[in-house]
Each structure stands twice: as structure tokens, then as C-alpha cells.
Amino acid sequence: MLKKDLILRNPLRLMGQESEDIIPAGGCGAVLARAGVGKTALMIQLALNSLLRGKNVLHISLNDPVDKVTLWYQEMFNRLAQQYKISEINRLWDTILPHRFIMTFKIEGFSVPKFEERLTDLTEQNIFRPDMILIDGLPFDEAARSALGELKRLTQKYAMQLWLSVKTHRHETPGPNGMPPQLLHVDDLFEVILQLQPDGKEIYIKALKGGSQAEQAPELRLDPGTMLIKS
Numbered sequence: 001m002l003k004k005d006l007i008l009r010n011p012l013r014l015m016g017q018e019s020e021d022i023i024p025a026g027g028c029g030a031v032l033a034r035a036g037v038g039k040t041a042l043m044i045q046l047a048l049n050s051l052l053r054g055k056n057v058l059h060i061s062l063n064d065p066v067d068k069v070t071l072w073y074q075e076m077f078n079r080l081a082q083q084y085k086i087s088e089i090n091r092l093w094d095t096i097l098p099h100r101f102i103m104t105f106k107i108e109g110f111s112v113p114k115f116e117e118r119l120t121d122l123t124e125q126n127i128f129r130p131d132m133i134l135i136d137g138l139p140f141d142e143a144a145r146s147a148l149g150e151l152k153r154l155t156q157k158y159a160m161q162l163w164l165s166v167k168t169h170r171h172e173t174p175g176p177n178g179m180p181p182q183l184l185h186v187d188d189l190f191e192v193i194l195q196l197q198p199d200g201k202e203i204y205i206k207a208l209k210g211g212s213q214a215e216q217a218p219e220l221r222l223d224p225g226t227m228l229i230k231s
Contacts, residue, residue: 012049012220012229022046023163023191023210025131026156028148032166032180033196038203039165041227042196043134044076046163050132051096058122058130059100060115062107062137069102079226101128107137112150119154132161140166140182152189168195178208196222205229 012022023029031046033039047057061069074093081089103118122128133155138147148164155162168180175184178195187193192210196203203222223230 012045021161023161025159025161027191028152028155028162028164028189029192029194029210030164030166030183030190031194031196032168032183032208034168034170034198037196037198038222038227039167039196040072040136041076042194042205042222042229043136043163043165044072045080045229047100047132047134048073048077048080048096050161051099054099055131056099056101056129058103058119058128058133060103060105060133060135062105062110062135064104064136066102066104069104073100076227079228083226083228101130107139110138112147112154116154119158123158130158130160132163134163134165136165138164140186144182145186148186148189178206 029046031039031042033042044059047059050057059069059073064072077093078089080086081092086092101122105115119130122130135151138144151162151164154160166180166182168182172181174180179187179193180195183190183193187209190209193208195206195208197206198204201224203224205220205222221230222228
């Protein structure tokens with residue numbers, strides 16, 4: 001019941017399509033924002049939503065060590081439990097923890113072949129088989145197209161969901177449909193692209209591509225204080 005309460009109250013459900021997932025198995029999503037706006041916080045809430053539904057989440061960080069990522073999850077989960085006045089949070093936390101696996105790479109040491117090798121080790125030895133993968137900190141440079149194509153192939157091969165964070169910059173001029181330069185030539189690889197847009201004291205979650213928010217549905221935002229999603 002505790003899990004069901006949190007799932008039902010999660011504003012992300014407004015962005016789901018016919019199922020509870022924002023993107024399908026084999027699909028890719030991106031979270032765009034300038035540095036410090038809330039990319040990691042939103043990614044972790046996407047992960048927590050899947051963890052609460054019993055799905056396995058592999059979180060790959062190219063910036064932070066395992067202990068820092070672990071702290072992010074613990075803090076975001078505690079804030080969710082406090083916001084919705086969920087009791088027995090420790091017991092609930094213990095039930096979702098086995099469904100999460102954190103992996104770190106140095107940015108210069110990350111490549112899709114290396115990642116696939118480690119993923120194969122996990123799955124073939126029945127250590128961990130992810131339903132969702134989050135990659136936080138992947139550079140979106142000129143070589144990104146090739147790497148993203150390989151990640152897309154891997155995602156489809158294992159029928160997983162893939163979410164990537166993308167750092168944008170204030171001075172950049174967006175292209176068609178508000179798409180930032182980093183994604184102009186790779187946006188076809190994504191089913192959903194979400195952008196965090198600060199506006200005064202609010203941080204709005206805008207769907208640049210995909211998602212299925214009905215026109216009458218309330219806009220989703222990040223609370224600048226807690227970094228929790230609200231509608």
C-alpha cells in the first residue's frame with residue numbers, strides 16, 4: 001500500500017501514455033537543463049518511480065562517486081515520503097534498494113563498448129538485469145551521434161528504457177521547436193525530450209518532444225526548495 005500511495009501521487013503519471021511509462025521499452029528520453037537547475041534531481045525521481053513499481057534501475061554517473069549518488073537517492077526519497085506523509089519509510093526504502101544498481105565511469109574512460117561489456121557481465125551472471133538505465137553526465141559533442149546510436153541499439157537489444165541528462169547553456173540559440181544545439185542532429189533518436197526552464201521562482205518541465213500531457217492537465221514543475229516534481 002505504501003508503494004501504491006507514492007505511485008498514485010506521483011505527478012509524473014500525467015506524462016505517461018497508455019501505460020505508466022513515459023517512454024516504452026527500447027526507447028530513449030533526455031532531460032535538458034543548464035547546470036544546477038535540477039537535471040539529476042528529475043532523473044532520480046524518474047528512477048524512483050520505476051523502483052517503486054518493482055523495476056530494476058541502473059544508474060550510471062560520469063561525474064559523481066557512488067556515495068554521492070547514493071546520498072541523492074536517499075535525500076530525494078526522504079523528501080517524497082515527507083511530502084506525502086508516508087510512514088515506515090525505512091521499510092519501504094529497504095524493499096526498493098535491491099532494484100537499484102549504481103555504476104560510475106570517468107568521463108574520459110566511458111565508451112559504449114566498455115559499458116556493454118560491464119552490462120553483459122551483470123546480466124549473464126544474473127547479478128542485475130536493468131529495466132531502466134540512466135546516464136548522467138555524458139558529453140553531447142560532435143562524437144555524440146555515434147555513441148547515441150550505439151546506446152540506442154543496446155537499449156533496444158535489451159528492451160530497456162534509457163534516460164540521458166543533457167547540459168545546455170544560457171547563451172545558446174535554440175533551433176526549431178526550441179531544440180538546443182546539442183540535440184539538433186540527434187533528436188530523432190529520442191522518443192521524449194524534457195527541458196527544465198527556470199522562470200522567476202518556478203522551474204517548469206517542458207516536453208519538447210513526446211510525452212502525452214493533455215492540454216487540460218496542470219503544468220509540471222520542480223519545487224526550487226525540495227527539487228520535487230509538483231503540478
